[in-house]
Amino acid sequence: MLLIALIALPVLASGLAFALPSDRERPYVLPAVAVGHLALALAAIPAADSSALGGWLALDPPGRVVLLLLSVLFAICAVYAVGYLRYRQELSNRVFVPCLLLFLGMTTLVVCSQHLGLMWVAVEASTLATAPLIYFNRTPRSIEATWKYLLVGSVGIALALLGSLFLAYASLGGESSLLFGDLLGRAERMNRSWLQVAFVLLLVGYGTKMGLAPMHTWKPDAYGEAPGVVGALLAGGLTSCAFLALVRVLHICRAAGEGEYAGRLMVFFGLFSIAVAAVFMVGQRDFKRMLAYSSIEHMGILVLGMGLGGLGIFASLLHMLNNGLTKGVLFLSAANIHRAFDSKSIDDVQGAMRRVPLSGTLFLLGFFAITGSPPFGPFVSEFLILSRAFAADRFVVGGSVLLLLLVVFTGMGRTVLVMVQGLPSAGGARTSYRDGLLTGLPALLSLALVLLLGLHVPAPVEALLRDAARFLETSP
C-alpha cells in the first residue's frame, strides 16, 4: 500500500496543480508533495516487505538506495523551484509544475516496478514528462533541445523495449512471468545468444537515457537549455533511474553466467564516456553545457564501477548518491549565477563570488566535490572504484581513468575559476537577481549532504548500500 501511495501522491497532485488557477500559488504544491513523498519513502525504505499489486511493485535493495536519492533530491529541488518560479512570473507554470510532479511519480514507478515491461513503460513515461520541462523557456534554442531530447531519447528507449522483448524471449519455455525475481530464478536456463543481444540493446537503450557516450548527444543541449532545477533533477534523478534499470538487467546477466561479457561491455562504455566528456570539457565556454559533460563523465564512472564488479558495485552505488547530490549543488548554483549575469558563457560571467557570494562559493565547492577532491563524497567513491580496478589487476583501466580525471579537473577548473574569480565586467548585463533564501539554501543543504557522505556515511545509509551490493553480487 505504501508504494502505491508513493506513486499516486505526486500523480494526483499533478492533476490538482494543473487545476489550480493561480500561477503564484501553484508552485507551493511542490514542497508539500515533496515532504509527503519523503515521509512515505522514509517509511517504505526500511520496511522488510512492501510488495503490492501481486509483486509487480516492490522495493529491491538497489531500489531502496535510488528511492532515497530521488526523494531527497526532489525535496531540495522543490524548495528551490518555489524561489525560481518567483523570478519567472512572466511565464505560466501551468505545465511546468504538473510535469515536475509527474516526473516524480514516474521515476518512483521506475524504482518500484519489479516487472520488466512495467519498468520500461515507466522509463518512457518519465522521458515524456520531462520534455515540456526542457521547453519551459520557450526560446528557439530550447525547442531545438527538446526536439533532440525527444528524438534521441525515444529511439534509445525504443531499443530498450526491443532489448526487453529479447530478454523475455530468452527466458521463454514453460513459465512466462517477467517479474525480476522469477527472471533471476530462471536465469541459468536462459538462451545465451538471445540474452547477449538483449543486453547490448538494453545497454544502448538505457545508456541513451543515462547519457553514455556515444549516445549522449542530447545531453549538452537539454541540460544547457533547461532551467537549472530541471538539470539537477535530470542529472541526479532520471539518470540514476536509468542506471537502476541497467543494474537490474546486469544482475540477470550475472545470474545467467554472462557476467564477464556484460562487465566488459560496461567497462568499455564507461571508459569511452569518461574520455569523450574529458575531451569536450576542456575549453568549454558554456558552463551549463560543461555540467552536462560532467554528467556524462560520471555516468561513465557509474557503469565502469558496476562493470568491474566486487567492491566496484558498492562503490558505484555510493557514487550514484554522491553524484546525484553534487549535481544538485552545481546545477542549482549555476542557475543562480546564470540569472545574476543573464548569460551562461564565461565570456560574460566573471566575478560570481562578488555578485552572488553564496552561489559563487557553492559552485566552486561543488566543482571541487565533483572532481573528486577530499573531503567530499565523490572522492571516497571514486577512490574505491579505482582501488577495485587496481585490485582486479585492471591497470590499464585504472590508469586511464586516473589520467582522464586529471584532464577533467584541469579543464573544468579553468572554466570555473574564470567564472568565480575577479570582478564582474562593467559592460555585462546586470540583473536584479541576488542570492535569496529559497534559491540559496537548497544548494547549501545539498552540499552539506555531499560533505557528510565524504566525512562519514551514516550507518543506515551504509547498511542500505551494503544490502544492495550484497543483493547484486549474489544470484539466487
Added chain:
Amino acid sequence: MLRISIINLLLVGVLLLNLFMLGTSRIRALIQAAALQGVVLGVIPLLIGTHRDWNAGLIAIATVVLKGSVIPTMLYRALREAQIKREVEPLIGFVPTMLLGALGTLLSVAFASGLPLEPEHRELLIVPASFSTVLTGFLLLTTRIKAITQAIGYLVLENGIFIFGMLLVEAMPFLVEIGVLLDLFVGIFVVSIIIHHINREFASLDTRRLSSLKE
C-alpha cells in the same frame, strides 16, 4: 498451416510497405502507409495466439484504432497547420534509401536465421520482418529532414518492435501492452505539439535549422 501462410503473407505486405515508405516522395502517402502498416500489425496477433480472449481482442482494437486512425489524424493535422511543402525532402535520395532498405531486409533474414527460435515460431517471418521494419524506421529517422517525417520514422521503428512482440503474446501481460500503446500515443502527442512550435518559431519544419546548439 493455412494460418501460418496467412500470417507470412501479411508480414510480406509489411515488408513491401517498408520499401514503399522509403521510396515515396509525398508525406501524405507516407502517413497512409504507416497507418496501414499499423492496422495490419494490429490484426496479426489475433491469428497467432492459440488461445484468444477478451484481452487480446481489446489490444487488437486499441492498436488498430490508435495506429490506423488517431495517430494519422494527429499527424495530418500537424501537416495541415504547418502548411509546408508536401514533399518528403530526403538527405539521401529515394532510390539509394530503397536499396539500403532492401539490403537491410536481406541482412535481417540472414541475421534472424542465426538466432535460435522456439519450434512453433520457426516457420514464421516475424523476426526478419521485425528487424527490417526497425531498420526502415532508422532510415526514415536519419535520412529525412522534416520533423514530421522523423516522427513517422519513429512510428515505423515502434511498429518493428511491435512485430517482435508478437512472439511474446502469451508472455506480455495486458497491462504492459496497454502501457506501451499509451506511451506511444502520448509520445506522438507531445511530438506533434513540439512540431507546431518548431513551425511557429522557425517558419519551417526543416530540422537542419535546428543547429544552433553545437560545440
